Amino acid sequence: MPLLDVRNLRVEFPTRRGTLVAVDDVSFAIEPGEVLGVVGESGAGKSITGAAIIRLIEPPGRIAGGEIWLDGRRIDTLPPERMRNIRGREIGAIFQDPLTTLNPLYTIGRQLAETMRVHLGLGAKEARARAIRWLEEVGIPGAAERIDAYPHQFSGGMRQRVVIALALCAEPKLVIADEPTTALDVSIQAQVIALLKRLCRDHGTAVMLITHDMGVIAETADRVAVMYAGRIAEIGPVREVVKRPRHPYTEGLMGSIPPLSRRVRRLAQIEGAMPRLTDIPSGCAFHPRCPRAFDRCRRDRPDLMATDGPNRAACWLHDPSSRDLACGHAA
Amino acid sequence: MPPDGARILANEALVEVEDLAREFDISRPWLFRVLNGEPRRIVHAVAGVSFTIPRGTTLSLVGESGCGKTTVARLLVGLYRPTRGRIRFDGTDITALAANDSARAIRRRMAMIFQDPYASLNPRWRVRDIIAEPLRAFRVLEDERAIAERVAALLGQVGLSPKDGEKFPHEFSGGQRQRISIARALSATPDFLVCDEPTSALDVSVQAQILNLMKDLQEELSLTYLFISHNLAVVRHMSNRIGVMYLGRIVELAPTDTLFEAPRHPYTRMLLDAIPDLEMTGRRRSPVGGEVPSPIAPPPGCAFHPRCPFAKARCRSEVPRLRAEGDVLVACHAVEEGRLAA
Numbered sequence: 001m002p003l004l005d006v007r008n009l010r011v012e013f014p015t016r017r018g019t020l021v022a023v024d025d026v027s028f029a030i031e032p033g034e035v036l037g038v039v040g041e042s043g044a045g046k047s048i049t050g051a052a053i054i055r056l057i058e059p060p061g062r063i064a065g066g067e068i069w070l071d072g073r074r075i076d077t078l079p080p081e082r083m084r085n086i087r088g089r090e091i092g093a094i095f096q097d098p099l100t101t102l103n104p105l106y107t108i109g110r111q112l113a114e115t116m117r118v119h120l121g122l123g124a125k126e127a128r129a130r131a132i133r134w135l136e137e138v139g140i141p142g143a144a145e146r147i148d149a150y151p152h153q154f155s156g157g158m159r160q161r162v163v164i165a166l167a168l169c170a171e172p173k174l175v176i177a178d179e180p181t182t183a184l185d186v187s188i189q190a191q192v193i194a195l196l197k198r199l200c201r202d203h204g205t206a207v208m209l210i211t212h213d214m215g216v217i218a219e220t221a222d223r224v225a226v227m228y229a230g231r232i233a234e235i236g237p238v239r240e241v242v243k244r245p246r247h248p249y250t251e252g253l254m255g256s257i258p259p260l261s262r263r264v265r266r267l268a269q270i271e272g273a274m275p276r277l278t279d280i281p282s283g284c285a286f287h288p289r290c291p292r293a294f295d296r297c298r299r300d301r302p303d304l305m306a307t308d309g310p311n312r313a314a315c316w317l318h319d320p321s322s323r324d325l326a327c328g329h330a331a
Numbered sequence: 332m333p334p335d336g337a338r339i340l341a342n343e344a345l346v347e348v349e350d351l352a353r354e355f356d357i358s359r360p361w362l363f364r365v366l367n368g369e370p371r372r373i374v375h376a377v378a379g380v381s382f383t384i385p386r387g388t389t390l391s392l393v394g395e396s397g398c399g400k401t402t403v404a405r406l407l408v409g410l411y412r413p414t415r416g417r418i419r420f421d422g423t424d425i426t427a428l429a430a431n432d433s434a435r436a437i438r439r440r441m442a443m444i445f446q447d448p449y450a451s452l453n454p455r456w457r458v459r460d461i462i463a464e465p466l467r468a469f470r471v472l473e474d475e476r477a478i479a480e481r482v483a484a485l486l487g488q489v490g491l492s493p494k495d496g497e498k499f500p501h502e503f504s505g506g507q508r509q510r511i512s513i514a515r516a517l518s519a520t521p522d523f524l525v526c527d528e529p530t531s532a533l534d535v536s537v538q539a540q541i542l543n544l545m546k547d548l549q550e551e552l553s554l555t556y557l558f559i560s561h562n563l564a565v566v567r568h569m570s571n572r573i574g575v576m577y578l579g580r581i582v583e584l585a586p587t588d589t590l591f592e593a594p595r596h597p598y599t600r601m602l603l604d605a606i607p608d609l610e611m612t613g614r615r616r617s618p619v620g621g622e623v624p625s626p627i628a629p630p631p632g633c634a635f636h637p638r639c640p641f642a643k644a645r646c647r648s649e650v651p652r653l654r655a656e657g658d659v660l661v662a663c664h665a666v667e668e669g670r671l672a673a
Binding site: 041042155157158185186187188190191193212213214216220242252253256257258259260261263264266267269270271274 | 591
C-alpha cells in the first residue's frame with residue numbers, strides 16, 4: 001500500500017472572471033521511504049499540489065475534487081482540527097524561505113521543543129534534550145549553545161537546517177519539501193540536499209520534493225513527475241525521465257537546460273510560454289508549443305498512458321490507435 | 332562563428348579593469364558609535380579586481396552571494412564610483428567620467444540588463460517609451476518618426492511584435508519583459524552590455540530562449556558582454572572566459588573549457604563539485620563544509636582558507652596574488668607551491 005495516494009486531485013480558484021483550475025485531475029502515489037520529485041515551471045501547479053495535500057491552500061482556493069489518502073486513511077475530508085494533528089506529526093513541511101517558516105519571536109529551541117511536546121507528548125526536559133540532538137544531527141555547530149538563539153542570528157543555510165530539523169523532529173512519515181534549496185547558494189544547496197537525503201533515509205521518511213531545478217531532482221529523487229499547466233505530463237523513474245523523456249514537453253525542458261559537461265552551440269528551445277490558467281488550450285495543453293502535435297492533440301485531452309518504457313506520459317504519441325496518424329503527420 | 336575580421340579584432344581589449352575596488356560604509360550612526368565605542372564598519376565588496384574583455388567576447392563573473400560580482404557590474408556602467416582602481420573603455424579612462432559630452436558619447440556605448448524584469452521596467456510607461464528612452468536621453472534620434480521606426484525594429488529584433496510597443500510592462504510575462512529590457516539596452520546601439528543575472532528570475536525553457544537570443548544578438552551586432560551569474564552551467568554556455576570571485580576578489584580567471592576541464596583553485600573545484608549532476612554519471616560529490624564568511628570581517632590571508640582542505644600557515648597570513656599558469660590566472664598558494672595536482 002502506498003504511503004500517500006493522490007487520486008484525481010482538482011484544485012480550483014474562483015475569481016470574478018470565472019473559475020481557474022490550478023490542478024486538474026492529478027493522480028500519483030508515494031511509497032514509504034520513497035523520494036518523489038515534482039518538477040515544472042512557474043504556474044505548473046506543483047506547489048499547489050503540495051499545499052493541497054497538507055491543506056494549506058489559501059482561500060478562496062479549494063480542493064474541488066479527488067481524494068487524498070495517507071497510510072490507508074482518507075485525509076482530504078478530515079475536519080480542520082484533525083488535519084492540524086496530521087500536519088507536523090504525520091506530514092512535515094519545508095518551504096523555500098526559512099524565515100517565513102520560523103517564528104522570529106521564539107528561539108529555535110523553543111520552536112523545536114514545542115513541536116515535539118505537542119506531537120510526541122514529551123516533557124519539557126526531554127523535548128529540550130532532543131531538540132539539541134536534532135540540531136546536532138542537522139549539523140549546527142555548538143548546538144547546545146545555539147539552541148537559545150533566534151532565527152535571525154543564523155545564516156540562510158543554517159536556518160534551512162533548522163527548518164529541516166523542525167520538519168523531521170515529530171518523525172513524520174512524509175515530508176513535503178517545496179523548493180527547499182532555491183534560496184541558497186550552490187555550495188550550501190549541496191550541503192542541504194545531502195543532509196535531507198541522509199536524514200530521510202535514516203528515518204525512513206518519504207519525501208515529495210517540489211522544485212524547478214532538474215539537477216536537484218536528478219541527484220535526489222527515485223521517481224519524478226513533470227507537471228505542465230496543472231497536470232502531470234510524464235511520470236517515471238528519474239533516470240528514464242532525464243535520459244529518455246517520452247513527453248515532448250519533458251524533452252524540450254531537458255534540452256533547454258545548459259549542460260555542464262560539454263558545450264552546445266544552441267539550447268533547444270520550446271517556443272512560446274506556459275499558458276495562463278485563464279486560457280488553457282483545448283485538448284493537450286501543450287499542443288500549441290509542441291513540434292509533434294497532430295489533430296487529435298488539439299481535440300482530445302490525453303491522460304497518462306503507458307509508453308515503451310517504465311515512464312507513463314500524457315501524450316497521444318504513445319497511443320497505439322493514433323500512432324499511425326502521428327507518423328503520417330511527421331512524414 | 333564570427334567572420335575572420337571579427338576574430339582579428341577580438342584580440343583587442345574593449346574593457347580593461349585594473350585593481351578595481353569598492354568599499355561601502357555600513358557603520359551605525361555617529362552618535363550610536365560614540366556612545367557604544369563602536370568603530371566604523373566597512374564592507375570591502377570588491378577588493379581589487381583586474382581583467383580585460385576583448386572586443387566581441389564574453390567574460391563571465393561567477394560566485395556565490397556576496398562575492399562582489401554585481402558590484403563589479405555596477406562599477407563598470409558607472410552606477411557606483413570606485414574607491415580605488417581604473418576602468419578603461421576602448422582606450423579611454425572612464426574611472427571618473429565628468430558629465431560632459433564626451434562622457435555621454437562613451438556612456439551611450441554601454442548598457443545594462445538587470446536581473447529582475449519586474450523591477451527594472453517602469454510600470455507607468457508604455458513599452459515604446461521604455462525602449463526609446465536611451466534614444467532620447469543620448470539624443471541619438473530626435474525625429475519622432477525615426478524613433479518609432481527604430482523601436483519597431485528593436486521589438487522585432489528581440490522577437491516581439493511592433494504592436495507590443497503600445498502595451499504596458501504588466502501585460503508581459505517575465506521572459507517577454509526581459510526581451511523588452513534587452514531591446515532597451517540595445518536601442519542606442521551600444522557595443523558593450525553588462526548583464527547582471529539576466530535569466531536567474533526566469534524558468535528554464537524561457538531562460539533558453541533568452542540565452543539563445545543574447546548569443547544571436549552578440550554575433551549579429553558584434554557585442555561584448557560582461558555576464559554575471561551564479562549558475563555555472565549558464566556561464567559555461569555563454570562565455571569565452573570566466574572569472575571566479577570569492578569575497579571581493581577574483582580567485583581564478585580562465586578560458587571557459589579550461590576552467591571546467593581543469594579547474595585549479597580549490598574554490599573553483601568546490602563550486603564545480605557542488606552542482607547537482609544532471610547527466611547522472613554517478614560522480615561522487617565531495618561535500619564541502621562551511622559557508623561564505625561575512626565580507627565585513629573577511630578572514631586574514633586567503634579568504635577561502637577556513638574552508639580549504641589544502642590551507643597551510645601561509646594561507647592564513649598572506650593574501651595570494653593572481654599568478655599566470657599558462658593561460659590561466661590563479662590566486663592560490665597551494666597551486667603556486669605545486670601542492671595541488673593540476
